[in-house]
Amino acid sequence: MTERSEHDEIFAALERIAHQAPAPDRVVQGLTGRIRVHRQRRALLTIGGATVGAAAAGVPAFFVLRPGTDAGPGPGPAVPSTGPEPSPVSVAPSIGPDPSPAAGNTWAPLLVQPTWLPAGVAEFERLARTGGDPRQLQSWADQEYQNIAQETSGDMDERAKRLAATRFVSIAVTLPRTLDPQRADVPATQGPVSDPRVLGGEANATVNGQPAYRSEPGGPDLAELSWVLNGSLVRVSVSVAAGGSEAAARVAASVVAAQRSGVEVGMSFGWLPERARGLPMELISTVMGAEWAQVIDIFNNDIDGDDPGVRALLSSTKPAVMVDQQPTTVRGRRGVLTDDGYVTVQLADGSWLQIGGRASSEAVRLADKLVIGPPAYRGWSGTR
Amino acid sequence: MTFDEYLRTRVSALLRFAMVVACDAHLAEDVVQDVLVRAHGRWQRIVAMEHPEAYLKRMVVNECLRSRRRTRRTVPLTHDSLDAASPHLPDHAGAYGVRDDLVRRIASLPPKQRAVVALRYYDGRTDAEIAEYLGCREGTVRAHASRALATLRTAMSASTAHGRY
Numbered sequence: 001m002t003e004r005s006e007h008d009e010i011f012a013a014l015e016r017i018a019h020q021a022p023a024p025d026r027v028v029q030g031l032t033g034r035i036r037v038h039r040q041r042r043a044l045l046t047i048g049g050a051t052v053g054a055a056a057a058g059v060p061a062f063f064v065l066r067p068g069t070d071a072g073p074g075p076g077p078a079v080p081s082t083g084p085e086p087s088p089v090s091v092a093p094s095i096g097p098d099p100s101p102a103a104g105n106t107w108a109p110l111l112v113q114p115t116w117l118p119a120g121v122a123e124f125e126r127l128a129r130t131g132g133d134p135r136q137l138q139s140w141a142d143q144e145y146q147n148i149a150q151e152t153s154g155d156m157d158e159r160a161k162r163l164a165a166t167r168f169v170s171i172a173v174t175l176p177r178t179l180d181p182q183r184a185d186v187p188a189t190q191g192p193v194s195d196p197r198v199l200g201g202e203a204n205a206t207v208n209g210q211p212a213y214r215s216e217p218g219g220p221d222l223a224e225l226s227w228v229l230n231g232s233l234v235r236v237s238v239s240v241a242a243g244g245s246e247a248a249a250r251v252a253a254s255v256v257a258a259q260r261s262g263v264e265v266g267m268s269f270g271w272l273p274e275r276a277r278g279l280p281m282e283l284i285s286t287v288m289g290a291e292w293a294q295v296i297d298i299f300n301n302d303i304d305g306d307d308p309g310v311r312a313l314l315s316s317t318k319p320a321v322m323v324d325q326q327p328t329t330v331r332g333r334r335g336v337l338t339d340d341g342y343v344t345v346q347l348a349d350g351s352w353l354q355i356g357g358r359a360s361s362e363a364v365r366l367a368d369k370l371v372i373g374p375p376a377y378r379g380w381s382g383t384r
Numbered sequence: 385m386t387f388d389e390y391l392r393t394r395v396s397a398l399l400r401f402a403m404v405v406a407c408d409a410h411l412a413e414d415v416v417q418d419v420l421v422r423a424h425g426r427w428q429r430i431v432a433m434e435h436p437e438a439y440l441k442r443m444v445v446n447e448c449l450r451s452r453r454r455t456r457r458t459v460p461l462t463h464d465s466l467d468a469a470s471p472h473l474p475d476h477a478g479a480y481g482v483r484d485d486l487v488r489r490i491a492s493l494p495p496k497q498r499a500v501v502a503l504r505y506y507d508g509r510t511d512a513e514i515a516e517y518l519g520c521r522e523g524t525v526r527a528h529a530s531r532a533l534a535t536l537r538t539a540m541s542a543s544t545a546h547g548r549y
Binding site: 009017019200201 | 386391395399404413426491505533
């Protein structure tokens with residue numbers, strides 16, 4: 001057989017396999033739900049994957065905001081009324097400073113905070129970075145959302161449908177690529193804030209006079225509003241149950257600079273492999289009911305943000321662990337080493353540590369050298 | 385190109401590519417959805433790249449390999465599923481069985497070997513490009529390709545024996 005015919009034969013066989021690909025329509029339809037589920041993906045990555053159920057987690061009373069406790073847009077800019085109130089009662093989030101982080105812990109600042117939120121939601125998740133590109137995620141939701149988010153089994157599409165009926169708000173901050181002067185491969189650097197490549201689409205709204213892009217990514221159950229604030233792209237997402245686009249407009253208009261609020265995690269690295277040194281760290285803190293999880297991610301490739309160079313997870317529940325594992329001793333305790341380069345061990349206080357990244361050879365050293373600090377501040381959770 | 389435009393015009397090609405890499409329709413669907421959900425969150429960055437499509441394919445390959453490592457699941461292709469998928473393909477008696485055998489051998493390759501085969505023969509990538517996709521050296525790519533071809537040539541030799549070429 002010639003090389004050409006060999007090539008053709010393999011290509012024909014691969015084409016034959018490609019013919020079995022699922023229908024695009026079905027995939028795109030399913031995407032709607034998954035984009036929504038993705039909003040709480042980080043919570044699933046941390047608290048989920050463990051055996052946390054709604055019943056086990058409990059339903060703390062402070063998660064359920066009593067109606068009538070607060071109202072009005074707070075100290076943020078005035079918001080023009082564009083229709084009926086998105087929900088019967090709004091809340092004015094507290095934007096006071098957090099306590100100073102404890103020694104031995106790692107902390108990163110939030111960049112912005114809302115001064116108005118729709119009623120019935122409580123904060124359950126914070127993400128921020130130490131250095132590097134600005135990046136933030138802050139999420140609020142009702143109890144039902146958090147219950148569903150903690151489910152570890154069941155059909156993803158079915159969960160997405162139930163999630164669509166819950167109240168959910170998030171504020172994300174990223175650096176628009178087109179505004180990053182260090183990225184020479186992107187045209188129109190320092191472009192106008194109305195640039196569709198910055199906003200994600202043609203400006204069709206305003207936030208405090210700034211051009212904004214209003215959209216419904218993945219379907220009508222979630223409204224988003226994106227605009228540029230101090231060089232960063234801010235995106236507010238609000239579920240229809242929480243008021244949709246009208247509530248998104250009010251939340252967006254209420255956004256102000258954060259006042260020394262941030263994300264604190266109860267650990268810090270005592271050693272890092274060379275490839276991870278000096279890189280920004282992304283901190284995540286999630287609290288749902290009685291369960292909590294804290295993460296430090298160090299990315300080796302900024303754009304492929306799901307491939308951390310090093311990740312440390314500290315949580316109240318056992319994290320998901322690969323099936324293929326071998327016992328190892330870490331921090332003087334019996335743990336397991338998995339071939340995805342992570343070591344998992346239960347600490348003396350009952351919490352769990354999972355740490356590693358690329359190679360299992362460095363995972364044990366990362367774990368042994370990790371400094372476990374005092375319990376990190378989580379007083380923001382369950383509040384406005 | 386907006387994210388919606390991409391979905392309308394290019395998602396089919398990405399699915400076919402994922403199917404070739406995964407050899408599992410359910411996994412291909414999961415992987416493409418996962419990749420698109422992640423891509424949606426940073427679409428502006430991806431679309432600003434010189435070759436956004438290549439980047440998405442790299443995400444697909446990596447996600448396929450990661451998923452395989454996590455689940456260790458393999459769903460072998462069956463005659464029935466092959467027939468259902470391509471009833472319009474011409475069949476030349478013995479050649480059908482040979483092609484089927486080749487497909488099955490591709491499906492049974494270790495994931496990295498199959499990824500190399502998919503990238504080289506379906507996507508037309510060079511060894512250097514494949515090495516970048518997989519985060520390994522070119523020599524490793526060639527080693528994977530060599531082992532994969534040794535497996536596949538058994539089936540292709542049968543094809544020759546059937547006088548198809």
